[in-house]
Amino acid sequence: MLKIGNYIFESRLFTGTGKYSSASIMEDSILASGSELVTVALKRVDLKNQIQDNLLHKLNHPHIKLLPNTSGVRNAKEAIFAAQLAREALEIDLIKLEIHPDPKYLMPDPIETLRATEELSKLGFVVLPYIHADPVLCKRLEEVGTAAVMPLGSPIGSNKGLKTIDFLEIIIDQSNVPVIVDAGIGAPSDASKAMEIGADAVLVNTAIAVSPDPIAMGNAFKLAVEAGRIAFEAKLAPQHTGASASSPLTSFLDD
Amino acid sequence: MLKIGNYIFESRLFTGTGKYSSASIMEDSILASGSELVTVALKRVDLKNQIQDNLLHKLNHPHIKLLPNTSGVRNAKEAIFAAQLAREALEIDLIKLEIHPDPKYLMPDPIETLRATEELSKLGFVVLPYIHADPVLCKRLEEVGTAAVMPLGSPIGSNKGLKTIDFLEIIIDQSNVPVIVDAGIGAPSDASKAMEIGADAVLVNTAIAVSPDPIAMGNAFKLAVEAGRIAFEAKLAPQHTGASASSPLTSFLDD
């Protein structure tokens, strides 16, 4: 079981709501994925009128918690304001902090993210900051009260997989809070790999949403995350240089 | 469903019997993997006295077929003789052809393997040759009647994963017989990746057998192979350079 703040999750696959072709397909894909934490962009939610909000309605399942994100804000001040609006409207203290001033590559800002994490933690939020895979930044976030860290695997939406794996391993080795690999996971094998090296969870959105069959893909990621977690707990066999036969090599005919 | 010769398999995870700490753990691991085709080295089977053979006894489950392998032979002639002995003793016409003259790296011999495949196919065997990931060799094996091809991912027992992926993709693109990735698969993510690119099955032995918890690892590989196959059928999203947000980027505060 995974614990973030006071929330408990059995599924280690977090998902998103962007890029689906319809709200119905989104709902079915998320259900197929078994995900219990689903991020929603505040921008997409009709905060004043949430009872009729179609997006929220589709996510209204007892095992699913919402994780509002601050996508679109440019600095700590905007992020804090957005988080407060979300808490008030949705009555949830979880917040995924995304501050990316750069519209081309959408890379997160380490300085503003640290500042906002500190402030939001003081305000009682359970903060999950999206960050570059920077080991020192992760420790600084821990010091200011972050509930988890969400380092990127590769640029958002690139589907390039775990390009930062050498640094994710360091982060996982050093972290006292859950490490959730976010961004770039493009295939079930990437998700499994992240879990095999000891990530606590992964967040997958684009790779499910833009597949020609997102419901099947939701299920594929569910299985892959389970596979990777089991393998991490069972421990992988080490890699070798050279080869090592699994069948006996004494000549069959010489017996 | 996967068809090799006249045999039908629902599971796309093939396993082996080497390197386990006990026959019992081997049995439980293979059962946990859901594997329906299990390779055994002829050398390890007591052919004259198979009723009491402990190894065979453990594999005696209705959903499991045996795939005797010729590990230890050095050329086509020895391989053909070994295959015939196996067919007579075990009453099975499936044969995994392994001819590796080199004891250090255990790389397969393309010339002798082609020769043995041709002869064994004529003799009515369902031949599954273990080979280097050589696209032209795969086509030549097809021409002489092979039932499948088993290109390696990386050296046997190295657990290095899919080092030959660029060539596996060519082989899969061109093949008219099932392509089973054999050797080198060290983690569930490797197995998932092989399935995602369109392999028909994978064979995993060392990575399960030498894990501290081989039963759990058998299950992990089962899930990963399923995940990869589903993803292949659902089609992966393409990779992008640059980034592409899954959450809307218009500024939250400007609405």
Add this chain to the structure above:
Amino acid sequence: MLKIGNYIFESRLFTGTGKYSSASIMEDSILASGSELVTVALKRVDLKNQIQDNLLHKLNHPHIKLLPNTSGVRNAKEAIFAAQLAREALEIDLIKLEIHPDPKYLMPDPIETLRATEELSKLGFVVLPYIHADPVLCKRLEEVGTAAVMPLGSPIGSNKGLKTIDFLEIIIDQSNVPVIVDAGIGAPSDASKAMEIGADAVLVNTAIAVSPDPIAMGNAFKLAVEAGRIAFEAKLAPQHTGASASSPLTSFLDD
């Protein structure tokens, strides 16, 4: 030609002084490398008595400039103090800023590094900060007056090469100051690769110093950096999927 602050360099290979077996071998290796900018740890220099300092004496060549580094400091305040000492003693306003609070992985601290860069730039230093390959941090450093950025390729001394290449490409695409790849370059091919993608320079120390023949290795890196720079300027041919013959394929015998 490369310009950093008001300094002009013809060589794009920067080197270091650590880990050599003797000061003489260090001198000969650096001369063989053609390097014109050599980093020295302040700690290793006898600041009060530099006329007799053997290290500085060996580096006393007209084409070589010193680049004092702050290795060993833990925060911005210590870094600023160290830089001021260096300027006073060595009469040089170049400073390589290294702030790594973590003694195990030696990863740089983004927050303290930005703070120190801002302050040192105001104090008239030509600042070259060693940082994680974080594209947003690079832009923030530019805003506060950095003279260059020095993103890491992989952990210091690991010789693992360009593990951060996807992010280095973004940094190079966006940067208005020279980008110098620092840390992790383990082979001439790594240095050549960094230059091919458009880095302005590389800094290499361990890979030269701990080679069994550091003088030859200094020369090898010199050639590789030149090769990579020429290739960048001439532009590489694009990668293709599939193959494309360089020799004609119409059948020779059918003419």
Add this chain to the structure above:
Amino acid sequence: MLKIGNYIFESRLFTGTGKYSSASIMEDSILASGSELVTVALKRVDLKNQIQDNLLHKLNHPHIKLLPNTSGVRNAKEAIFAAQLAREALEIDLIKLEIHPDPKYLMPDPIETLRATEELSKLGFVVLPYIHADPVLCKRLEEVGTAAVMPLGSPIGSNKGLKTIDFLEIIIDQSNVPVIVDAGIGAPSDASKAMEIGADAVLVNTAIAVSPDPIAMGNAFKLAVEAGRIAFEAKLAPQHTGASASSPLTSFLDD
């Protein structure tokens, strides 16, 4: 110095003549590369009238030897006939054996290549066969008298670099004849890398010929091959997990 058959080469960069925009640029690029062995497709040479042949004329430099190749043949018989024509017309016993029946991926045929190598070696040719990076095939070619082996790095013309590096290392470890990496080398860093792991030479054509500035690129590859060879002889420093400072880490301020 590199010896193949009775031929001695100082340059370890072999080049080709395909894909250049003009014969003049080809000549200047090859001269800039320092190459002493240049492969020409028999098909492109006017064998009956070679005195006026423009291609051969451009390659008429005392330090350059021609390496006719059999590109376009489909089997051993055609290859042998082509080699004999070449020897007669050009009075050269060197032959680059290329047998690729597949017009899409241009992968070499291991069976026909072995057959032709054996026959041509008996006929007194100095045979350089282009092959897949198959370690056992390399040993079999040695047994039948090959003068060298030319394993591919990645598909011809793909510029993808050393995708077969795990197998090239095995081939180099086992080989008693020179190993020349052929096909796929797309950048000077790839050529340097091949030399660093101990290849005896590399053959580069497409990456030079299709660069916007092939003459500069010829020079870049020359430098990179020299860099890689020097590094191989000087021995690379090993890779480490974790980090290892090259500057002292005791705190500067505590002295």
